[in-house]
Amino acid sequence: MLDLPGRWDIVKNVRQKGKKVAAVFPIHYPRELLQAHGIHPVEIFGPPGWPTQTADRHFQSYTCAIVRRGFSFLHEKVLSHVDLVVVPHSCDALQGMASVLMDFTENGKPVLTFYLPRSRRKEDEAFLVNELRRFFQALTPISGRIPEEAELKKAIRLNQHVFGILEKLWEEHVLTGWSNLEFFRLLRAREYLPAEDFLRYADTAPSHFRRIRPKGRILLSGIVPEPMDLLHLLDELGLLVVADDLACSSRRVYRNSDLVSDAFPCLAQCLMAGPPDPTRGDPIKQRFFHLVKLAQKHRAGGILFFLPKFCEPELFDIPLLTKMLQDEGLATLVLESELESSLSQQMVTRLEAFAELVADRTEHLLKFKETPA
Amino acid sequence: MMQPNRSRLRYLLGYRCFAKPALYVRFLAGFRKPGKTGQNTALNAPVGVSAWKKAGLANHYLEGRYVEGVRKVAWVTSGAPIEILRALGFYVFYPENHGALCGARKVATEIMQAAEQQGYSPALCSYARTDLGSLLSGKTPLQKIPRPDLLLACTNICQTVLSWYRCLAEYLNVPLYLIDTPFLFRDATPDQIDYVKRQLEGLIPVAEQVAGRSLKWSRLRQVVSWSKEATQLWLEVLETAKAKPSPLTAFDGFIHMAPIVEQRGETHAIRYYRDLLKRLQNRIQRREGAVKEERFRVLWDNLPVWYRLRHLAEFLAERGVNVVASTYTYAWAELAPMMDSNRPLETIARTYLHVFLNRPARSKLKVMEKMIHDFQIDGVILHSDRSCKPYSLGQMDQRDHLVSRLNVPALLLEADHNDSRAFAEQQIRTRLEAFVEMMEQRK
Numbered sequence: 001m002l003d004l005p006g007r008w009d010i011v012k013n014v015r016q017k018g019k020k021v022a023a024v025f026p027i028h029y030p031r032e033l034l035q036a037h038g039i040h041p042v043e044i045f046g047p048p049g050w051p052t053q054t055a056d057r058h059f060q061s062y063t064c065a066i067v068r069r070g071f072s073f074l075h076e077k078v079l080s081h082v083d084l085v086v087v088p089h090s091c092d093a094l095q096g097m098a099s100v101l102m103d104f105t106e107n108g109k110p111v112l113t114f115y116l117p118r119s120r121r122k123e124d125e126a127f128l129v130n131e132l133r134r135f136f137q138a139l140t141p142i143s144g145r146i147p148e149e150a151e152l153k154k155a156i157r158l159n160q161h162v163f164g165i166l167e168k169l170w171e172e173h174v175l176t177g178w179s180n181l182e183f184f185r186l187l188r189a190r191e192y193l194p195a196e197d198f199l200r201y202a203d204t205a206p207s208h209f210r211r212i213r214p215k216g217r218i219l220l221s222g223i224v225p226e227p228m229d230l231l232h233l234l235d236e237l238g239l240l241v242v243a244d245d246l247a248c249s250s251r252r253v254y255r256n257s258d259l260v261s262d263a264f265p266c267l268a269q270c271l272m273a274g275p276p277d278p279t280r281g282d283p284i285k286q287r288f289f290h291l292v293k294l295a296q297k298h299r300a301g302g303i304l305f306f307l308p309k310f311c312e313p314e315l316f317d318i319p320l321l322t323k324m325l326q327d328e329g330l331a332t333l334v335l336e337s338e339l340e341s342s343l344s345q346q347m348v349t350r351l352e353a354f355a356e357l358v359a360d361r362t363e364h365l366l367k368f369k370e371t372p373a
Numbered sequence: 374m375m376q377p378n379r380s381r382l383r384y385l386l387g388y389r390c391f392a393k394p395a396l397y398v399r400f401l402a403g404f405r406k407p408g409k410t411g412q413n414t415a416l417n418a419p420v421g422v423s424a425w426k427k428a429g430l431a432n433h434y435l436e437g438r439y440v441e442g443v444r445k446v447a448w449v450t451s452g453a454p455i456e457i458l459r460a461l462g463f464y465v466f467y468p469e470n471h472g473a474l475c476g477a478r479k480v481a482t483e484i485m486q487a488a489e490q491q492g493y494s495p496a497l498c499s500y501a502r503t504d505l506g507s508l509l510s511g512k513t514p515l516q517k518i519p520r521p522d523l524l525l526a527c528t529n530i531c532q533t534v535l536s537w538y539r540c541l542a543e544y545l546n547v548p549l550y551l552i553d554t555p556f557l558f559r560d561a562t563p564d565q566i567d568y569v570k571r572q573l574e575g576l577i578p579v580a581e582q583v584a585g586r587s588l589k590w591s592r593l594r595q596v597v598s599w600s601k602e603a604t605q606l607w608l609e610v611l612e613t614a615k616a617k618p619s620p621l622t623a624f625d626g627f628i629h630m631a632p633i634v635e636q637r638g639e640t641h642a643i644r645y646y647r648d649l650l651k652r653l654q655n656r657i658q659r660r661e662g663a664v665k666e667e668r669f670r671v672l673w674d675n676l677p678v679w680y681r682l683r684h685l686a687e688f689l690a691e692r693g694v695n696v697v698a699s700t701y702t703y704a705w706a707e708l709a710p711m712m713d714s715n716r717p718l719e720t721i722a723r724t725y726l727h728v729f730l731n732r733p734a735r736s737k738l739k740v741m742e743k744m745i746h747d748f749q750i751d752g753v754i755l756h757s758d759r760s761c762k763p764y765s766l767g768q769m770d771q772r773d774h775l776v777s778r779l780n781v782p783a784l785l786l787e788a789d790h791n792d793s794r795a796f797a798e799q800q801i802r803t804r805l806e807a808f809v810e811m812m813e814q815r816k
Contacts, residue, residue: 096766319492
């Protein structure tokens with residue numbers, strides 16, 4: 001099993017080195033700007049099973065678990081170890097949480113927000129450039145410095161390099177059939193490891209990964225695969241995740257080949273270039289084409305949507321998207337979770353049935369691909 | 374879709390020559406059944422407007438049945454800047470208002486089940502579920518909803534509308550134009566205003582292409598000035614409730630807000646509110662309250678519970694409670710001073726950015742505090758609306774603040790604006806009774 005340091009070991013480590021730490025909520029944010037300021041981002045996705053009593057004093061029960069667990073975790077464990085909190089306006093629930101954090105809780109730490117436009121037009125990109133500048137300036141009182149353009153560009157290049165490595169890792173994973181659990185533990189380590197450390201692990205860890213014998217190939221979609229038991233179960237069922245459409249993972253791979261322009265426009269272009277995402281307002285059809293393309297490229301037989309309960313941007317897409325995907329011959333399964341510490345028996349049963357269905361489809365697809373036209 | 378000539382003929386003969394005159398005759402002759410309110414309840418008969426004005430409002434929906442193929446139709450979100458569309462002659466339809474109408478007619482739950490059967494989660498906004506259910510099942514109390522040529526979504530009320538309209542765009546295969554309004558944690562910056570203004574500039578050629586005509590700026594300025602006037606009148610209407618006893622309840626306000634949402638930028642809304650204001654002022658002079666014995670004055674926060682509007686109004690009135698104001702109705706009134714017809718695009722951008730729901734919880738609390746002071750409020754009911762998260766998140770802290778810092782009784786009432794399955798009748802009665810007792814003790 002991959003031996004990674006824990007999230008809070010890293011926080012402690014980074015702080016001991018005199019660096020500042022930011023607790024960052026999902027989804028999209030300019031990691032490069034934090035890095036250029038010498039601030040280390042540590043992301044908060046849950047964690048699963050964390051008690052929600054603290055949040056229950058502020059949020060109704062119909063608020064998603066990412067907010068309720070994250071808010072509780074932030075107050076009970078994180079705040080005293082970080083220098084600021086970043087809350088991107090990813091949805092109404094996270095925006096509401098940012099508002100409560102800023103207006104009603106006395107946490108003594110600055111809370112910064114970030115707004116990624118909900119479309120990808122020229123005017124959206126122009127706004128994003130300004131929004132990035134505003135965010136960058138807001139970091140100065142915290143970091144106590146104004147980074148040079150070169151530092152910014154360096155951070156952008158570093159992250160582009162990481163994106164390249166991620167792509168290579170995926171290629172290898174699909175070819176080799178690494179354990180989903182181990183592979184995703186590595187991918188998700190990017191949520192809290194410094195980029196250099198992540199690259200080191202990405203280079204060395206995979207050679208120790210366990211391999212599974214895939215009976216079926218699937219895509220994994222949603223926000224975050226928590227609890228990670230899910231991936232362990234997929235390993236056991238012989239379902240190989242050949243690509244993902246997760247908010248915590250591939251939806252945040254912002255590839256940009258043009259690194260010539262000034263730092264802020266360049267970073268804006270990167271963020272505008274991410275894959276289709278319901279929280280960014282992309283048309284459902286675009287997302288459908290993206291998923292079908294991934295499924296065809298990797299010969300996946302099905303798509304597993306693993307969603308947090310009450311997640312409006314995801315839930316609105318599901319009826320149309322699953323119908324379109326089923327019409328394309330792909331099996332789909334939608335599971336809603338509240339970031340519990342383990343999977344329910346009901347979920348396990350549904351996943352077992354899904355695995356059988358996908359195994360059939362994958363076999364059919366493989367045969368179909370091998371048959372000459 | 375019908376042939377243009379056939380549509381036009383149907384519009385001219387069916388709507389202009391027959392249905393519209395018949396509607397006005399029906400209203401003027403008072404053929405509609407009078408409501409029961411005022412006869413055997415603790416409420417006086419609500420202040421209405423003339424039959425002519427009422428007919429003008431009903432006519433908006435009536436025209437919708439005939440308008441397809443004659444005028445271009447846009448479906449818009451309730452907070453969308455519709456002035457450009459009005460100036461281009463669009464017939465503007467509000468799915469949210471349609472949802473509210475379904476709720477008030479108590480058919481929303483049945484309609485939204487059609488959407489749920491297709492896989493739409495019961496956790497989603499119940500307006501959206503009602504609208505999608507209506508689209509998928511064809512059920513509507515309006516008989517017919519005109520098919521849109523354009524969808525306009527503005528994120529100033531929530532991000533939900535964007536998800537919802539993306540589904541509509543897919544089902545209806547029509548263009549969706551987005552006005553994205555960044556959330557204002559503080560006052561809008563020039564960058565944010567410029568961003569919205571640029572999107573409005575981008576809307577013009579898209580809407581012109583759909584409408585098949587060019588925008589006349591003089592017309593746009595006129596529409597903006599009508600919007601401003603109607604909004605100002607609506608504010609004056611709501612402020613009559615400052616009188617003691619209040620001549621209207623927030624429940625009346627929920628009904629009377631239809632023109633400010635649907636007919637903003639049209640002269641009918643102005644005429645409607647002028648008439649209503651005059652009648653309310655007369656009532657103030659007569660010292661006649663909306664509630665026969667007004668003992669407590671209450672503020673309502675969040676959307677109404679459409680399917681229990683009358684029930685709640687009567688239940689509270691029987692206990693001497695007049696819900697005199699609501700943050701929801703006020704949201705369409707407070708920004709009137711921002712509009713300036715001489716600088717239409719910039720002021721549209723500024724105004725629509727600053728709407729109540731696009732501002733943080735602290736700012737909403739400040740509005741509530743002001744209303745508590747201005748309307749001499751004894752207590753606050755915060756409707757914790759299960760399927761409207763942007764309005765509801767923050768209410769628990771707002772409630773605590775009202776109780777602990779302002780010493781105002783405040784009740785968090787769990788329900789849903791359109792989904793009657795979320796309304797626990799007995800529990801709500803008990804909680805409201807306890808709330809009234811609490812106010813009683815403080816008198």
